[in-house]
Amino acid sequence: MPEGASARQFKRRAEIIDAAAQTFADLGYNASSTQNIAEVLNLRQASLYYYFSTKQDALREVCLIGVQGFVETLEEICASDRDWADKVRAGIRHHLLPLREKRAYVKVFQRDRHHVTGPGRKQVGAVTRHYEGLWQKLIEDGRINRRFDSRLDARTATLAILGMCNAASAWLDPEKPGEIERVAEQFAVIVLCGILADSGPEKRD
Amino acid sequence: MPEGASARQFKRRAEIIDAAAQTFADLGYNASSTQNIAEVLNLRQASLYYYFSTKQDALREVCLIGVQGFVETLEEICASDRDWADKVRAGIRHHLLPLREKRAYVKVFQRDRHHVTGPGRKQVGAVTRHYEGLWQKLIEDGRINRRFDSRLDARTATLAILGMCNAASAWLDPEKPGEIERVAEQFAVIVLCGILADSGPEKRD
Amino acid sequence: MPEGASARQFKRRAEIIDAAAQTFADLGYNASSTQNIAEVLNLRQASLYYYFSTKQDALREVCLIGVQGFVETLEEICASDRDWADKVRAGIRHHLLPLREKRAYVKVFQRDRHHVTGPGRKQVGAVTRHYEGLWQKLIEDGRINRRFDSRLDARTATLAILGMCNAASAWLDPEKPGEIERVAEQFAVIVLCGILADSGPEKRD
Amino acid sequence: MPEGASARQFKRRAEIIDAAAQTFADLGYNASSTQNIAEVLNLRQASLYYYFSTKQDALREVCLIGVQGFVETLEEICASDRDWADKVRAGIRHHLLPLREKRAYVKVFQRDRHHVTGPGRKQVGAVTRHYEGLWQKLIEDGRINRRFDSRLDARTATLAILGMCNAASAWLDPEKPGEIERVAEQFAVIVLCGILADSGPEKRD
DNA sequence: AATGAATGAGAGTTCATTCAT
């Protein structure tokens, strides 16, 4: 059954890339040797090259999997007819959710994407810029529609939100049930309302 | 003039470490070769070892310079008798200000500190934890004193703020006059008040 | 044939260590570069590291092979019920015999053992001390049983004998048939009877 | 006073060479760095080159000092009208005596002389061969005159004696009063009479 | 008489990669 064989192959390949992602996430791309990856898999170094042709290639693939879905999801959110505040809340939530299924990939993308060279570089860069652009447009639109504070600079706010969210991949424990949702909600509250308490009649700050 | 000689030595050494910081900041610690550093200085690679004994050592020194002052400054801010909101605002501001004078050092500290090994590792870790602890206490105290939102989890808020601020070292242009202050103020507004506009009588969110 | 493969591996590794032993014996450990070793084998220098992980490691292995058997053989000799003189004679003989099969290893052990560092150091030191101890006990016992001269200091005599024998690895030509046995016998005569001729009735010296 | 200055210079130079000898003796020539030597003297590395022009040069000088006197002393002994046994005894004694005043030099000569290259090599080799030749002649003459055992091979016996004596530089403690003389006497007894006890009427071995 | 600064050469070691099996 060639199909079954192919499926098995496919799965094995995924395991290899998974090990690469894990290793890159733990040690960083440059500090990871192919030896490190092979050890995780109980494989000899040379055997890896049956699955990818270059360490660089593995990085590119890990990064691409790491961004996969971000753009589409955010586009859907933006296209929906929710309130802007809700869009931001959902945006944050869906920025963190992938940590559950592919934390290593996301982490590697965020930290090591700059080490992608060759043709993959542009691709990765383009996706990144596109994603940031979507966020920026979301903020900007919300501001123009007077839903967001008029003093805001959309780009700066975007980078603030993304900085906040990206850092989470370094400390958030995705195994802990409900943790991702909790953190996402906290982030959303901070971003939307700030940390100041509503202090009765007096306007804040 | 022995003093002049010693001062010259000191200055030269600073230049070397500066080049290391610059290189690490640009390429990342592991992707930086000592050769790269030497080229910046118009020096042969071997000559670097007259100034530091190990690439690791250079990293350690860069990282320590990179954190220098953060703790002290934040301690002063916390100890002052300002309002909590002002403390947070000042904290953010002084987290970004060092980017002006030693951006490379700060960036390296933030991104490559985990690659410090040996005795320096503990030192760097301790400072980092101390700094985070100060922030967390600041938030927590503000919350207990009902100045900050009671729904806040202090640790999560802390990591949110620091994530936001740290990311700035990757994109903020410290050469642009007033930029740091502008970004700091934007961050402060977001963190304190959120991005929502005050929309008249209706309470937000 | 996995067994054949394994045997081939084993043999190849032995060749590598052999080349290391040869090179160390010729130039001394510190004056031998891994390059030197590689040249003997018609291999690129980097390829050596497929077989051992460190030059130090190679030295350790060479040294251990160099001492291998000495202790066991001497123990057997001591345990036999020969006369003490015969034991000494046999001890000398079996100290020299290994030069035939593994001269380089023995030479390296004798001259460069002090350059073994790390965990191997203790091991090598222990074996050495054990071997010396056996000799010393042999001499001491012979003296106590009035077979050896009562004026002897066992430790000094031991070191005298070993010094004499060890030096042989520097000049004795083990290729020459019968040479080892000839030298061993000469040494035994000297050690046991001294060089003075029996001059009739008058006692010597 | 130029003479006083010159004398001081001379003395200083001797100190430098002394430090080199000490270091070579402790670590071996190849494992000794000029840095090691400088440390002993509380001097910077570069300063050494005021006193010798090359590490090789230092080795050559140390070696030459290490052999100095051996040939002359042995020649005198051979030329004297003592009995052959006495000559051997004196030869051994005067082979060990220099350990008292210049142990490091002797040790380096014995172990590292082969690392002398260039013009010094021949010189060192010639002295060595001359010294060995004197011993060999001494033994041979004794044998021809029926004072030494007729079964002896002079060359082998020579190398046996020298091996025994040379090894002493590795373990003999020259600080201990009387130790050198004691060891020399033990060696002489062994070499001349052997270790067997005189067992009454029955001839030994 | 000594030093600070620098350098060229080379050493040991690591590593991604290849290829025949």
Next chain:
DNA sequence: CATGAATGAACTCTCATTCAT
């Protein structure tokens, strides 16, 4: 599929040596 063996390139680090001061 996987491995053993090998390699070229690069890297960090050491060291003897030089030279202006």
